[in-house]
Amino acid sequence: MRKVVYGGATSLDQMLARSDGAVDWLVMDPDAMKIMGEMWPRFDVMLMGRKTFTHSMEQFSEEDLKKAEKMKGGMRSVVFSTTLEPGERAGYEIVNTDAAEFVRELKKEPGKDIMVMGGGELAASLFEAGLIDEVGFNIQPVVLGTGIAAFRPISRQIDLELIECKVMKSGCVYVLYRVKN
């Protein structure tokens, strides 16, 4: 069955972004780009919550979005939202169905792996439902102090098995875990 991977770049205090969604603190590391580039072909669906989507849209220029569109290739991109009108927007599929239910069905379909880009709320609902198979973070050498947390309170403990750990010249530490379900 295709795997669901939750990942991204985080601070040491496990923030995905500043409170306003800014990611200006991210270290641009060629090693991280390489890892991302190697991982990319695993996936053919990208999932995100509405806030991550909105922040991304607000934060990046038209130019950035074109690059993102190019990088994304033909990848199906799904945004879970209870407030946005369902439908297509800038190449993204907006859905307002229950995320866990949607992902459960998606995993049954044939295809490559599924990437959860964030944020923490979407990940929490998928962790609760036992739908995440791998967790991969590039931990940056910074404590943000406040921000958008990668992990939200959930009612269950998630046991992990370390698959890989790579230390980068920039001081970033990339960790990839398998979820022991």
Place this chain on the structure above:
Amino acid sequence: MRKVVYGGATSLDQMLARSDGAVDWLVMDPDAMKIMGEMWPRFDVMLMGRKTFTHSMEQFSEEDLKKAEKMKGGMRSVVFSTTLEPGERAGYEIVNTDAAEFVRELKKEPGKDIMVMGGGELAASLFEAGLIDEVGFNIQPVVLGTGIAAFRPISRQIDLELIECKVMKSGCVYVLYRVKN
């Protein structure tokens, strides 16, 4: 000047303990013990907040406490509390002075490095005051979901430089950073 090091064992979601203070989820790793054993001689003072102290006292048996006392050696151990009576208790020095002020003075005194055992509240007040010089965590392969957070909201960003990263057979990842003050 002697350095202040904040460290401990955390889950991937950066919890130091479960909500009730339990640390039953910690992986007992001989490599981690070795790192701890190598670090120990750096320190001659150990600092902790009242909650960490109380949880430790409640959780460990008389036997454990004797072992801890032995491991601690002659190390000065200071507990910051606004509720406990100042004075000495089970070899621990209870103080109710402002932690930042106390640590600022302590750093001026001659001596070895100073270890902040936790918890997050004490560390936050010391981060705010710019008094922490190194951060070292042994990240365990688990997401606790809820618990006592190692990092509390602070008003400033703490930039770090990775000193060391060790991957253990158990899947623990030990990271040590220098704070760029």
